[in-house]
Amino acid sequence: MARPGVPSRPRAAGSAGHDTKRALVDAAIVTLKSRGFNGASARTIAGEAGVNQALVFYYFGSVAELLLAALDAVSASRLERYSAGLEAVTDPASLISLAAEVFREDMSSGDISVLAEMVAGSSSNPELGVEVAKRIAPWKEFAGVAIESGFAASSLGPLLSGSEAPHVAVALYLGLEMLSHLEGDRSAAMSMFERLARLAPFLNALSAAPTPALEGDTP
Amino acid sequence: MARPGVPSRPRAAGSAGHDTKRALVDAAIVTLKSRGFNGASARTIAGEAGVNQALVFYYFGSVAELLLAALDAVSASRLERYSAGLEAVTDPASLISLAAEVFREDMSSGDISVLAEMVAGSSSNPELGVEVAKRIAPWKEFAGVAIESGFAASSLGPLLSGSEAPHVAVALYLGLEMLSHLEGDRSAAMSMFERLARLAPFLNALSAAPTPALEGDTP
DNA sequence: GTCTATACTTGGATAGAC
DNA sequence: GTCTATCCAAGTATAGAC
Numbered sequence: 001m002a003r004p005g006v007p008s009r010p011r012a013a014g015s016a017g018h019d020t021k022r023a024l025v026d027a028a029i030v031t032l033k034s035r036g037f038n039g040a041s042a043r044t045i046a047g048e049a050g051v052n053q054a055l056v057f058y059y060f061g062s063v064a065e066l067l068l069a070a071l072d073a074v075s076a077s078r079l080e081r082y083s084a085g086l087e088a089v090t091d092p093a094s095l096i097s098l099a100a101e102v103f104r105e106d107m108s109s110g111d112i113s114v115l116a117e118m119v120a121g122s123s124s125n126p127e128l129g130v131e132v133a134k135r136i137a138p139w140k141e142f143a144g145v146a147i148e149s150g151f152a153a154s155s156l157g158p159l160l161s162g163s164e165a166p167h168v169a170v171a172l173y174l175g176l177e178m179l180s181h182l183e184g185d186r187s188a189a190m191s192m193f194e195r196l197a198r199l200a201p202f203l204n205a206l207s208a209a210p211t212p213a214l215e216g217d218t219p
Numbered sequence: 220m221a222r223p224g225v226p227s228r229p230r231a232a233g234s235a236g237h238d239t240k241r242a243l244v245d246a247a248i249v250t251l252k253s254r255g256f257n258g259a260s261a262r263t264i265a266g267e268a269g270v271n272q273a274l275v276f277y278y279f280g281s282v283a284e285l286l287l288a289a290l291d292a293v294s295a296s297r298l299e300r301y302s303a304g305l306e307a308v309t310d311p312a313s314l315i316s317l318a319a320e321v322f323r324e325d326m327s328s329g330d331i332s333v334l335a336e337m338v339a340g341s342s343s344n345p346e347l348g349v350e351v352a353k354r355i356a357p358w359k360e361f362a363g364v365a366i367e368s369g370f371a372a373s374s375l376g377p378l379l380s381g382s383e384a385p386h387v388a389v390a391l392y393l394g395l396e397m398l399s400h401l402e403g404d405r406s407a408a409m410s411m412f413e414r415l416a417r418l419a420p421f422l423n424a425l426s427a428a429p430t431p432a433l434e435g436d437t438p
Numbered sequence: 439g440t441c442t443a444t445a446c447t448t449g450g451a452t453a454g455a456c
Numbered sequence: 457g458t459c460t461a462t463c464c465a466a467g468t469a470t471a472g473a474c
Contacts, residue, residue, distance in 0.1 A: 124257035260449055
């Protein structure tokens with residue numbers, strides 16, 4: 001149908017509306033969510049996208065590159081949403097509130113599982129692992145900023161600032177997703193946030209009352 | 220060499236000292252640690268054990284069954300060690316001390332990664348996931364007992380007892396392993412325990428001083 | 439840009455010799 | 457009980473037609 005001499009803009013007709021490369025990225029995300037890293041082959045992804053398997057290699061060179069592009073897409077959209085919520089974080093209670101909200105969203109959408117699957121799948125593949133690690137760094141940075149915003153005025157601040165707290169937060173995020181996915185039950189993870197929410201007033205109260213026992217070993 | 224009519228006790232000679240079935244389980248553990256779930260095929264495991272690939276199916280029926288047997292073996296040895304350390308747990312400080320010690324051991328030995336790989340690998344395979352979930356239950360039970368022992372006398376007890384705390388503990392354990400493995404750096408995880416250890420005296424002090432803000436919503 | 443066809447590799451699993 | 461040989465399915469990747 002396309003006249004010769006008109007190179008770009010593929011797939012003018014039909015359903016997707018955007019080009020094949022984007023369709024493959026979207027299909028990779030869907031496939032990672034539904035069938036995991038092991039199930040995300042060139043064939044299954046291309047099938048999900050409704051295109052031929054060879055196009056994975058035409059556009060991305062390898063399956064791993066496509067999966068990384070999928071991770072990039074999810075990370076970008078999630079971090080954008082996180083950043084929007086960050087402005088409301090001024091104390092521990094609001095931090096917990098934001099964390100609970102984005103976690104629930106990520107569980108429902110399956111977006112965390114894309115990250116978790118890539119982390120898990122990288123264990124067999126060091127080269128892929130390096131690339132995944134690079135893409136986790138922004139999540140840790142975000143966690144660090146969020147924690148700092150939430151605990152800046154708290155006496156717990158010195159205990160958390162500039163420390164390994166972001167690392168632990170991301171690890172917990174990943175672990176909760178994997179365990180919830182395994183057991184097919186996210187209630188335990190969600191009730192953790194409810195517990196924290198009930199603890200929030202107590203944490204907020206610490207903002208004014210310094211606790212000597214917690215200080216003295218952080219420069 | 221073996222006379223006919225003497226059926227059992229295979230592999231009398233040689234290095235391993237125990238039979239092939241056990242050798243395959245050990246090789247499966249080694250392979251899960253070094254090459255991950257994806258790399259743990261019948262061929263690679265059998266190669267590690269120095270036996271033929273067909274024996275995986277002769278003894279276990281499928282690769283998945285062998286991997287579950289490997290997980291069972293690791294779980295049994297680790298839970299035995301945990302239980303031994305549990306007797307010394309009487310307050311938050313000793314609980315933190317035990318947690319740090321066993322976590323460091325598990326990281327060094329790679330035993331956690333066996334669990335983490337199986338959890339991660341199960342995401343593509345619901346049937347396997349059910350079996351893995353069954354084998355995680357004892358870890359959660361252990362975590363629950365340990366937390367209860369450590370916080371029984373503390374005012375934080377009501378906040379933790381009978382709750383989702385064991386689930387969160389196991390999730391954090393898994394997440395820290397996966398992230399440390401991915402980044403090739405366990406220092407962040409270990410320094411988290413150092414932080415907690417410094418916090419321990421403060422937590423112990425809470426054992427006598429009840430905190431009204433934390434009570435009232437737990438039956 | 440997209441497809442068909444194909445080469446090559448790896449992996450699960452079984453049959454049958456020894 | 458262990459091995460060789462083999463089958464079959466699935467996956468990566470490339471070549472070339474359209």
